[in-house]
Amino acid sequence: MKVDLEQTPESQAEHLAQTRINLAARALGGDVLSCSDDFFAEKDNLLLASDPVFLPEKFTAYGKWMDGWESRRRRDGKNDWVIIRLAVTGSVETIEVDTRHFKGNAPGAVQLEYIASDTDPDEKTLWQLLAERTEVNPDTRNLITLARPARASHIRLTMIPDGGIARLRVYGSIELESQNRLPGEPVDTAAIMNGGRSVDCSDSFFSSMQNLLLPGRGVDMHDGWETRRRRQGGHDWMVVRLSVLTQIKRVEVDTLHFKGNYPDHCTIEACRSADEQPDDNTQWVTILPEQKLHAHRNHTFLKELENTGQLYTHVRLNIFPDGGVSRFRVIGYEAGQL
Numbered sequence: 001m002k003v004d005l006e007q008t009p010e011s012q013a014e015h016l017a018q019t020r021i022n023l024a025a026r027a028l029g030g031d032v033l034s035c036s037d038d039f040f041a042e043k044d045n046l047l048l049a050s051d052p053v054f055l056p057e058k059f060t061a062y063g064k065w066m067d068g069w070e071s072r073r074r075r076d077g078k079n080d081w082v083i084i085r086l087a088v089t090g091s092v093e094t095i096e097v098d099t100r101h102f103k104g105n106a107p108g109a110v111q112l113e114y115i116a117s118d119t120d121p122d123e124k125t126l127w128q129l130l131a132e133r134t135e136v137n138p139d140t141r142n143l144i145t146l147a148r149p150a151r152a153s154h155i156r157l158t159m160i161p162d163g164g165i166a167r168l169r170v171y172g173s174i175e176l177e178s179q180n181r182l183p184g185e186p187v188d189t190a191a192i193m194n195g196g197r198s199v200d201c202s203d204s205f206f207s208s209m210q211n212l213l214l215p216g217r218g219v220d221m222h223d224g225w226e227t228r229r230r231r232q233g234g235h236d237w238m239v240v241r242l243s244v245l246t247q248i249k250r251v252e253v254d255t256l257h258f259k260g261n262y263p264d265h266c267t268i269e270a271c272r273s274a275d276e277q278p279d280d281n282t283q284w285v286t287i288l289p290e291q292k293l294h295a296h297r298n299h300t301f302l303k304e305l306e307n308t309g310q311l312y313t314h315v316r317l318n319i320f321p322d323g324g325v326s327r328f329r330v331i332g333y334e335a336g337q338l
């Protein structure tokens with residue numbers, strides 16, 4: 001997935017959504033804690049995974065139904081705000097303030113603040129500035145890139161002065177927290193919650209490669225990675241950057257919900273690379289030779305693994321020829337932990 005240098009705000013936002021981790025994602029455990037006012041449209045909509053829609057005919061008892069968070073028109077000179085608890089304390093890099101479909105009712109500007117705390121904020125909490133007053137456009141996926149990443153657990157978004165925002169996405173990175181593990185306990189270093197991240201794939205026509213690394217099992221077929229039907233030969237693949245240098249002991253390939261479209265078989269390779277995304281010169285080593293896959297089930301590969309004595313930074317899942325996989329787990333030991 002190459003970055004298009006002529007990117008529009010829309011394609012830039014889409015690229016972030018495909019390649020970065022949204023620390024506020026509800027699928028990871030992000031939540032909306034409170035807000036000053038959500039008279040027209042509920043605060044919880046801010047974290048919906050779906051793209052916002054506009055239904056011209058749909059009205060509620062309060063006014064126009066809107067797919068987002070929307071407050072009343074303020075007449076008191078104050079501002080509206082909402083507080084988000086991130087799924088995990090992480091390093092925040094870019095915030096997307098998506099005002100799609102809010103045309104005559106978007107805020108003029110927003111301000112963002114943060115804290116890094118194990119407990120939820122209260123009235124006495126001292127918030128720190130993340131991004132000072134920034135103008136936002138109506139009906140746009142506004143991207144606010146921070147000058148410096150900030151470690152945050154909670155975000156306060158202020159609309160100046162009022163209005164509606166469809167979605168909020170907080171892009172950043174997660175680090176593996178070793179203190180949460182017992183000594184000698186293996187860990188899934190591909191899991192998003194442990195700092196793993198999908199960095200590249202051949203195709204993600206139906207659903208995102210990041211879904212493969214989400215917690216728990218997939219809720220439906222969309223909650224996985226699915227490619228289009230291949231007509232020109234070849235095969236599909238995706239690359240995960242593990243959170244730490246890992247000695248791999250077990251891998252899992254879960255085809256849950258993929259019944260008429262699971263891949264016929266798979267192989268897995270691994271490499272060691274200092275780059276975020278390994279290039280064409282990377283030496284990949286096969287760690288799992290060809291294995292038959294089956295519909296709608298989790299496959300655990302333990303004894304079938306090869307070259308497991310080495311330490312790896314990246315893993316490539318090859319699926320033949322195409323299809324869908326719900327989850328992918330890479331369980332092993334962090335270098336120096338054995």
Ligand SMILES: NC(=O)NC(NC(N)=O)C(=O)[O-]
Nearest residue numbers: 040062063064065066070105
């Ligand atoms: N047509 C509207 O959207 N009006 C109002 N908003 C809603 N949701 O009804 C407003 O005042 O912003």
